[in-house]
Amino acid sequence: GQQVMQIPQYQHVQEGEDFTTYCNSSTTLSNIQWYKQRPGGHPVFLIQLVKSGEVKKQKRLTFQFGEAKKNSSLHITATQTTDVGTYFCARAGANNLFFGTGTRLTVIP
Amino acid sequence: ETGVTQTPRHLVMGMTNKKSLKCEQHLGHNAMYWYKQSAKKPLELMFVYNFKEQTENNSVPSRFSPECPNSSHLFLHLHTLQPEDSALYLCASSQDGGYGYTFGSGTRLTVV
Numbered sequence: 424g425q426q427v428m429q430i431p432q433y434q435h436v437q438e439g440e441d442f443t444t445y446c447n448s449s450t451t452l453s454n455i456q457w458y459k460q461r462p463g464g465h466p467v468f469l470i471q472l473v474k475s476g477e478v479k480k481q482k483r484l485t486f487q488f489g490e491a492k493k494n495s496s497l498h499i500t501a502t503q504t505t506d507v508g509t510y511f512c513a514r515a516g517a518n519n520l521f522f523g524t525g526t527r528l529t530v531i532p
Numbered sequence: 533e534t535g536v537t538q539t540p541r542h543l544v545m546g547m548t549n550k551k552s553l554k555c556e557q558h559l560g561h562n563a564m565y566w567y568k569q570s571a572k573k574p575l576e577l578m579f580v581y582n583f584k585e586q587t588e589n590n591s592v593p594s595r596f597s598p599e600c601p602n603s604s605h606l607f608l609h610l611h612t613l614q615p616e617d618s619a620l621y622l623c624a625s626s627q628d629g630g631y632g633y634t635f636g637s638g639t640r641l642t643v644v
Contacts, residue, residue: 426574456632465534465622466575468632511575518587518629519565522575 427452427514429523437531442502444526446495446512454515455488455495460525461508469497502530535559538623538636545613546644553608553639555623563626564606565633566598570619581606582629613643 427448436442446455454473458466470479472488472495479486485498499506509527513520536557545551557564566578578592581600595617597609606623620640624633 458633465635465638466633467534468634471631515630518563518582519577519580520633521577524574 426521427455427512427523429512429526431526432524433527433529435529435531436502438504439501442499442506442528444497444510444512444528446497446523448493448514451492452495452514453492456513456515456520457486457495457497458511458513458522459508460511464508466511466522499528502528504530504532506530534634534636536623536625536634536636538621538639540639541637542640542642544642544644545610547613547615549613550609550611552610553621553623553641555606555608555636557604557606557623557625557634557636559625559627559634561625561627561634562603563629564600564603565624565626566606566608567622567624567635568619569622569638575622579608580629610641613641615643618642 427446429446454471456471457469459469460466470486475492476490477488483500487496507530509525511525512523539554563582565580568576568578577590579598580587595612599607620638622638623636626633
């Protein structure tokens with residue numbers, strides 16, 4: 424199908440621990456985008472990955488695109504309470520984005 | 533402010549009411565979208581407009597009727613909704629359907 428699958432669905436971590444969410448597709452992706460949605464908020468674009476094996480960093484966030492361009496991951500180092508929210512990956516269609524199921528992150532102070 | 537403004541922020545309507553959701557983008561983008569976000573479900577694409585032309589209708593019931601009078605404005609007209617239509621309705625815009633969608637803050641709709 425067009426949807427990308429994300430795991431885990433939920434993750435609770437102690438503040439300071441690391442966190443990783445994974446995005447998987449059965450088909451090759453032209454690109455993958457990542458979004459963050461805070462509780463009560465709206466999705467906010469974080470980054471786009473295009474190249475096979477690409478790795479991009481934004482402060483404590485590391486984004487990877489698999490060599491086969493069928494999977495991606497978002498890793499947060501030393502989580503903070505401001506990291507709480509749901510993280511979505513999204514695959515680009517011809518005219519639109521299809522969002523993954525999301526991973527809801529809770530950070531325990 | 534994200535550059536995409538949605539009104540109202542909250543809406544409660546009866547099943548026999550008619551209401552409209554409004555979205556306006558100030559980013560100069562040429563594509564606009566309506567998404568539905570329900571509890572425990574992924575973001576569901578409803579409609580896509582490119583250069584004011586509807587390019588996708590993702591099997592949405594006819595009780596939802598979109599309107600795009602120009603590339604900056606998008607409406608979602610609602611009538612005879614069902615309680616299961618209660619959700620967060622998000623508008624988004626992008627340039628050429630590509631890099632990074634910008635979402636509005638959404639309209640939280642409750643159908644009673």
